[in-house]
Amino acid sequence: MSEVVTKASAAKEAAAVLNRLTTEEKNEALLLMADALIVEQDRILAANEEDLVRGRELGTSSSLLDRLKLTPARLADIADAVKQIVDLPDPVGDVLETIHRPNGLFIEKKRVPLGVIGMIYEARPNVTVDAATLCLKTGNSVVLRGGSAAISSNRSIVSVLREALSRSAIPADALQLIEDSNRSSVDEMLKLNGLLDVIIPRGGASLIQNVVQNATVPVIETGAGICHTYVDDSADYSMAESIALNAKVQRPSVCNSMETLLLHETFARKYLNAIADKFQEAQVELRGSGIARDIVPWMNTVSDEDYATEYNDYILNIKVVKDLDEALNHIHRFGTKHSECIVTETDAHAERFLQEVDAAAVYHNASTRFTDGFEFGFGAEIGISTQKLHARGPMGLPALTSTKYRVVGSGQIRS
Template sequence: MSEVIAKSKAAKEAATVLNTLTTTQKNEALLLMADALTSEQNRLLAANAEDIERGRAQGTSESLLDRLKLTPQRLAAIADAVREIVELPDPVGEVIAAFDRPNGLSIEQRRVPLGVIGIIYEARPNVTVDAASLCLKTGNAVVLRGGSAALSSNRSIVAVLREALSRSAIPEDALQLIEDSDRKSVDEMLKLNGLLDVIIPRGGASLIQNVVQNATVPVIETGAGICHTYVDESGEYAMAEAIALNAKVQRPSVCNSMETLILHETFARKHFAALADKFREADVALKGCDLARVLVPSIESASAEDYATEYNDYILNVKIVKDLDEALIHIRRFGTQHSECIVTENSANAERFLQEVDAAAVYHNASTRFTDGFEFGFGAEIGISTQKLHSRGPMGLPALTSTKYRIVGSGQIRT
């Protein structure tokens, strides 16, 4: 029996126990997990250092190493995120609807766990904790398959968390890590109907497309983030500068960072040169359309392939447009329905942008970096869904539930 099948079967059995636990029992387990992350900090940082050293030796970019790196501060924040999940309402058992039928049947629709969730992700060890915490809080067992770049970190984290679960009511087998780094282990997970109830991929476009195209298990797609910030003609320069720099520079390696800055031509002629200087000071390499290169000749040319690229790095495309219509056309062509922003003082243009842009999150005068479960008040997130079923946007606890109808009668039969 393969590792994937053996661990998925163990998770399936554990899910039947997990489904019966109270919110108090689940929260007690999460608190033990949070405490373990801080008490075992040195052990976790040592394992993470192995991944960082191996990544540097293999020529991994600094932006990707940043996604991989753990620090005492980041571990403390991850543990705090688990404690915040404890404080959030447990959606399991929530009555969504209740009604009586004329024949005397009483019907309730309640939230229930999905069952066993498979998470396939890349070099972000914080996802290991986020996914485990959110799944367990909602009564779901979880089978994790992280990227090989974070294998040492993930092994150590899962070992620490399972040790904490062994002192709780949650079976430690409810949390599983697939350690086989061969791609065949991913392919095997994609076909585990009957053991896995849903798969959630988190990572780059190639990983997500592989899962979406080849899985027979239902998939919640967390899409790539080619996010845009459009500065309209009436955009206030100081605000536009602050939002654009934050959206690109604050943490470029994540999916809600900006990949293309779209500028109204009137705004660009006044302000693009100054804005370009600010990006250079932040070590951002600029690529632009023909007019952008006329206004700032030192930047590289941007191709259609560039506009369709999720860099997750200190690289930014610039597109100059004549009006909002052209900006919307560009976003429809190259956007990934993740997060889009307009900076404008024109309320009609803002409303039109918010209404017409088809994305999970649309912003007026705020950075796309806020598309995040923590920032939305959901605690940690399981991912940001760019599809429309069964969840969209940052996925917190309710997104990890399904529903069940409970019908109580007094002997009714259908005629």
């Protein structure tokens, strides 16, 4: 058998054991995993350095290297995130609904694990820990397939976590890493009906579209983030500047960072020069056209292809629009239904934006960078879903469960 089938089969066997464990047993395992990340940090950081060296040799961009890089502080944050998951309520077993039928049947709708989750993602080693711990907390086995850029880091992290699980009630086989970096291993996972219950892709647009278009296993789609901030004519300049800079610069490599800044023409004619200077100081390349370049001639020229690109880098499109309608039309055309923001002091405009923009998260006077499991109070997230079925937005623990109807009778038969 292939590596994919062998490890998925082992994960399925382990899922049957996981389904019987108590919340206390799962939490004890997670605490062992959190401690192991710190105790074995030198081993993990050495492996991460192998990935960074290889990435630099291959010419990987600085923003992608930042996503890949681990430090003692980042590892400490990752371990703390695991402990936060321990503190969160376990959704498994929650009774969502009870029904008493006239014939005496008693029906309960309860949360249950999904089973075996396949996770396909790119060069962010923290996702390895997030996915493993979120899945295990909810009683799911998980088969991880990270990107080749982080293979040394992921191999080391999973080895450390499995060693921790071997001292717990959770079988180590509940956590699997596919080490084959060939595209064929992904293709095989996509067709692994019967062994995988669901696949969650997390990464760039091409990865996600490949999974969505080719999988026969059910998929929870986490979308690319072409996020916009629209600054209305009534916006407070100081607030608009702060929100826009944060949305782009605070961490440009992530999916909830801003890719296009839309400015009402009245606001732009007053303040675009000043805000452009702030972005230039932050070493952000600006791209614009029309009125935007009339006001700031040193901008590079933007194209429709740029508007449809998730940069994850220090690049920002700026478009001047005549009104809210034009901003809404632009977002409708180029947005990916991830996170969108309006900065305005006009309540009616804010309400229109919040009501009409079709996205997982819509903001009024706050940065799109808050679309995050931690910031929403969910703990670590498995991803941010941009689809509408099963889960949408940051996916915490409840999103990794399904439901089961438990029906209790006293001999009833259907006539």
